[in-house]
Amino acid sequence: MPVSEDRKFSAITNPIDQISSYSCIIGGVCLVAIFALIAAEITARNFLGTSLPFSWDFAAYMMGACIFLSAGATLKAGGHVRVTALHDYLPPKGQQVLDAVACLIGLAIALVILYAVSDMAMLSLKRGSTSSSVVRTPLWIPQGFMVVGALVFTLQMFAQVLRTVGGETLHNDADIEDQL
Amino acid sequence: MGKLTLTLVGLLALLLGAGVWVGLGLIGTGILTMSIFKSSFPITKLLAQQIWNSAVSMEMLALPLFILMAEILFRTRLSESLFSGLAPWTRRLPGRMSHITVLACTLFAAVSGSSAATTATVGRITATELLGRGYDRQMVIGSLAGAGTLGFLIPPSVIMIIYGVLAEESILKLFMAGIIPGGCLAATYMGYLAIRSTLNPSMVGEATPSTSWKEKFEALIGLGPVLLLILSVIGSMYGGIASPTEAAGVGVAGSILIGLFQRSINAKNLAEAVYHAAQTVSMIGFIIVGAMFLSVSLGYLGLPSFIAGYIQSLQLSPLVLILVLLLFYAILGCIMEGMSAIVMTLPITLPLVLAAGYDKVWYGVFLVLVVEMAQITPPVGFNLIVIQRLTGDKIGTIARAAMPFFLIMAAFVLTIAVFPGIVTWLPNSLSGSN
Amino acid sequence: ETNWDMSVVWPQGNFHTQDAITFADTVKEVTDGEVVITVHAGGSLGIKGPEGMAAVRDGLVPIADILMSQQVGEAPVLGIESLPYLAPTMSDLALLHKYFRPKIEEVAESMNQKLLYMVPWPGQAVYTKNPIKTIEDLDGVKLRVVDANGQNFFTALGAAPLQMPWGEVVPSLAAGTIEGVTTSSSSGVDGSFWEFMGNMSTFNWQASSNLVTVNLDAWNDLSEEHQEAIEKAAIKLEGDFWKASRAEDQKKIAVLEENGMSVTAPSAELKAELIKRAQPLWEEFKERVPEAADYIDAYLAVRN
Numbered sequence: 001m002p003v004s005e006d007r008k009f010s011a012i013t014n015p016i017d018q019i020s021s022y023s024c025i026i027g028g029v030c031l032v033a034i035f036a037l038i039a040a041e042i043t044a045r046n047f048l049g050t051s052l053p054f055s056w057d058f059a060a061y062m063m064g065a066c067i068f069l070s071a072g073a074t075l076k077a078g079g080h081v082r083v084t085a086l087h088d089y090l091p092p093k094g095q096q097v098l099d100a101v102a103c104l105i106g107l108a109i110a111l112v113i114l115y116a117v118s119d120m121a122m123l124s125l126k127r128g129s130t131s132s133s134v135v136r137t138p139l140w141i142p143q144g145f146m147v148v149g150a151l152v153f154t155l156q157m158f159a160q161v162l163r164t165v166g167g168e169t170l171h172n173d174a175d176i177e178d179q180l
Numbered sequence: 181m182g183k184l185t186l187t188l189v190g191l192l193a194l195l196l197g198a199g200v201w202v203g204l205g206l207i208g209t210g211i212l213t214m215s216i217f218k219s220s221f222p223i224t225k226l227l228a229q230q231i232w233n234s235a236v237s238m239e240m241l242a243l244p245l246f247i248l249m250a251e252i253l254f255r256t257r258l259s260e261s262l263f264s265g266l267a268p269w270t271r272r273l274p275g276r277m278s279h280i281t282v283l284a285c286t287l288f289a290a291v292s293g294s295s296a297a298t299t300a301t302v303g304r305i306t307a308t309e310l311l312g313r314g315y316d317r318q319m320v321i322g323s324l325a326g327a328g329t330l331g332f333l334i335p336p337s338v339i340m341i342i343y344g345v346l347a348e349e350s351i352l353k354l355f356m357a358g359i360i361p362g363g364c365l366a367a368t369y370m371g372y373l374a375i376r377s378t379l380n381p382s383m384v385g386e387a388t389p390s391t392s393w394k395e396k397f398e399a400l401i402g403l404g405p406v407l408l409l410i411l412s413v414i415g416s417m418y419g420g421i422a423s424p425t426e427a428a429g430v431g432v433a434g435s436i437l438i439g440l441f442q443r444s445i446n447a448k449n450l451a452e453a454v455y456h457a458a459q460t461v462s463m464i465g466f467i468i469v470g471a472m473f474l475s476v477s478l479g480y481l482g483l484p485s486f487i488a489g490y491i492q493s494l495q496l497s498p499l500v501l502i503l504v505l506l507l508f509y510a511i512l513g514c515i516m517e518g519m520s521a522i523v524m525t526l527p528i529t530l531p532l533v534l535a536a537g538y539d540k541v542w543y544g545v546f547l548v549l550v551v552e553m554a555q556i557t558p559p560v561g562f563n564l565i566v567i568q569r570l571t572g573d574k575i576g577t578i579a580r581a582a583m584p585f586f587l588i589m590a591a592f593v594l595t596i597a598v599f600p601g602i603v604t605w606l607p608n609s610l611s612g613s614n
Numbered sequence: 615e616t617n618w619d620m621s622v623v624w625p626q627g628n629f630h631t632q633d634a635i636t637f638a639d640t641v642k643e644v645t646d647g648e649v650v651i652t653v654h655a656g657g658s659l660g661i662k663g664p665e666g667m668a669a670v671r672d673g674l675v676p677i678a679d680i681l682m683s684q685q686v687g688e689a690p691v692l693g694i695e696s697l698p699y700l701a702p703t704m705s706d707l708a709l710l711h712k713y714f715r716p717k718i719e720e721v722a723e724s725m726n727q728k729l730l731y732m733v734p735w736p737g738q739a740v741y742t743k744n745p746i747k748t749i750e751d752l753d754g755v756k757l758r759v760v761d762a763n764g765q766n767f768f769t770a771l772g773a774a775p776l777q778m779p780w781g782e783v784v785p786s787l788a789a790g791t792i793e794g795v796t797t798s799s800s801s802g803v804d805g806s807f808w809e810f811m812g813n814m815s816t817f818n819w820q821a822s823s824n825l826v827t828v829n830l831d832a833w834n835d836l837s838e839e840h841q842e843a844i845e846k847a848a849i850k851l852e853g854d855f856w857k858a859s860r861a862e863d864q865k866k867i868a869v870l871e872e873n874g875m876s877v878t879a880p881s882a883e884l885k886a887e888l889i890k891r892a893q894p895l896w897e898e899f900k901e902r903v904p905e906a907a908d909y910i911d912a913y914l915a916v917r918n
């Protein structure tokens with residue numbers, strides 16, 4: 001893999017990649033938090049005779065946050081799954097056009113997702129909606145995590161568009177070759 | 181409805197064929213189909229709601245935990261010791277170590293309530309090792325896809341719980357009903373692997389050198405950590421310490437302990453495990469969101485209930501009815517998330533099946549089996565997607581590899597239709613002794 | 615012809631679902647087949663309990679059956695009737711509604727919907743492995759509750775309440791991870807609780823009602839004649855549904871007993887103690903949700 005310095009648009013894509021990977025680190029922290037919350041609940045119930053009324057709720061929020069915050073870096077790494085049946089039959093030039101089309105469609109859908117979750121979070125904030133369980137969590141907070149993640153994901157999709165336009169091929173999970 | 185079906189299939193083929201990421205493609209198909217056929221509908225509100233419901237879902241929490249556990253275990257020497265422990269025992273078995281996938285899936289299915297978690301965890305531990313030992317790629321990924329589906333059939337099972345609530349049937353009875361079919365299916369898979377590898381010996385890896393009984397038993401010690409881990413997860417669940425989802429947390433803790441004990445886990449590779457697990461969770465999360473959103477959109481458009489209603493109007497004989505339902509769910513399962521397919525069609529199909537003389541518990545197992553089949557049919561097949569993430573093979577390749585297992589399941593469904601006792605004997609004999 | 619999809623989260627056989635189907639049939643009849651409501655049971659439209667009112671407001675569905683106490687995230691005042699022992703009998707609840715219903719209608723309107731009818735659940739019972747004769751029998755019992763009121767009330771009783779998704783409850787009961795559940799007789803039968811626990815005590819500590827509301831835009835699209843006919847049908851059916859709810863409780867308790875569950879009512883002393891420990895929670899609630907105070911006070915003034 002050549003380093004990204006000499007690629008077109010790297011002034012734009014490099015910072016986006018940076019943001020994506022920071023965002024994914026926070027996503028990882030959320031994942032660890034799911035474990036921590038569940039472990040705390042088991043411990044509290046079995047050893048302290050009490051239950052943490054927030055453990056399930058918060059763990060679920062953390063899962064939503066993890067899914068969204070990690071999405072950008074996953075896209076960059078080629079971790080999101082695609083069907084490549086048609087792709088593989090095309091000559092390199094055709095593959096590049098198809099990739100660009102896929103990225104543009106992906107960008108459009110990512111924008112709709114970004115709009116949908118932002119709208120949900122804004123309305124929750126405006127209406128003061130909370131969860132209906134014991135801890136009345138203001139819903140805009142967990143929803144806000146998803147908005148940030150969706151934004152990073154959209155930016156990364158934009159970076160993918162630039163990459164395909166700039167003549168790069170998209171990653172197909174780089175990890176995989178390391179593993180096998 | 182014909183126009184709707186055509187549009188749906190066309191859009192899916194177009195978006196997924198163009199190489200749009202699967203989760204996004206499903207969302208895009210849902211958005212476009214809704215805006216064509218129900219244009220005044222607040223689509224983005226529905227999208228936001230479905231994103232929230234499926235990404236922030238307590239029912240799904242075991243999945244990220246098991247994925248994290250698998251990533252940690254992958255970085256320990258657990259699979260190495262598992263294989264070297266079992267290798268001398270499988271030397272003379274036709275199919276040799278290919279059975280380990282099925283056995284591990286069966287065992288892990290007793291730990292986890294979902295097929296995706298079973299496939300992800302077992303696959304992480306066995307796939308690389310088997311491929312490295314020269315086992316045929318098709319056979320490895322096919323058996324993983326097939327046996328991974330046992331996660332729903334062998335208790336605990338998320339689907340049985342949902343079915344139990346909707347059909348107002350005892351969840352305990354449903355759990356019981358899954359055990360014998362689960363065992364039968366696992367045995368059939370192993371039989372198939374044995375036959376395949378006898379017919380084509382090049383599919384299995386080299387036999388390990390012959391060992392003495394003493395060495396054989398010594399090698400078994402290597403299984404200790406795996407067994408301890410599984411016992412602690414099952415033990416915490418059945419010993420009244422943790423609920424099924426919480427037990428997944430016990431699994432994470434156990435995997436860290438194993439890693440520390442083996443000195444194979446350090447801060448660096450633990451961080452890598454978390455980073456990689458977060459990406460897997462994200463990938464699967466997006467597909468679940470997409471599948472749920474598309475399924476619910478189709479529900480609003482009335483497609484599943486329309487077809488189910490059509491089947492009702494046919495007045496079929498019991499066995500033909502089951503055959504048609506099998507076909508119906510198999511096709512629905514290609515594009516819909518299995519659980520939503522059940523939720524949407526149950527009000528129509530359950531009375532039909534009961535009227536045909538089948539038992540409620542039996543139908544629960546039937547549905548679990550058809551959902552499992554849906555797990556390995558493209559394009560929306562969660563096991564296929566999980567395996568793609570693991571091995572990097574194409575969805576189509578994995579689906580072809582899984583085909584024999586799909587057919588085994590279909591044949592098994594017909595078998596239980598002819599011999600319902602396979603399903604109902606255990607729950608009936610246990611509740612009879614009450 | 616107007617077609618409405620109605621979201622109901624309960625399974626097909628639940629009496630609220632059956633009520634909804636009866637309502638749909640009646641509406642069809644009184645509007646000469648011009649307003650057709652399709653009941654989607656089991657949450658098959660993808661709407662979860664706490665989202666009911668929001669879904670009707672946003673127009674995801676024109677009409678829905680909604681568990682009121684789950685809507686406290688949108689409007690905290692809707693938590694009134696689930697306060698422990700505030701309205702333990704159906705006649706108490708009817709009295710409470712006399713004062714509180716206008717407020718519910720106001721909340722509904724502020725969320726762009728109209729209340730058509732409301733039906734209570736049978737009271738919340740306590741299912742346990744060991745019988746509960748005195749308050750000490752609750753000591754440290756790991757009991758599954760569903761809301762803040764349950765959490766606070768059973769903490770006040772010395773139990774160890776916990777929250778967990780319904781799907782976890784049955785396996786956890788079987789394994790002894792949890793030792794009890796508080797829920798209605800209907801849900802006790804749905805969950806085949808006799809497989810895990812031998813005792814049900816009819817605490818009836820909490821009331822809760824389901825609302826059926828209709829989106830105002832959908833409602834205003836109807837002719838006045840149809841609106842009137844539907845309103846009239848709703849009022850008439852509501853009375854029937856309340857009776858059916860009471861009958862449901864008796865029917866389900868009979869099923870529990872048939873399956874070998876011992877059903878008892880708390881003794882007078884226990885009941886007195888329970889109510890004593892419940893009352894501070896009313897005050898807490900009034901403080902946290904001041905707009906609720908007037909309704910609670912007006913109701914209590916008449917009841918006492």
Ligand code: NA
Pocket residue numbers: 288289290291292293294330331332333334335336337
């Ligand atoms: Na399982």
Ligand code: NA
Pocket residue numbers: 513514515516553554555556557558559560561562
């Ligand atoms: Na499928």
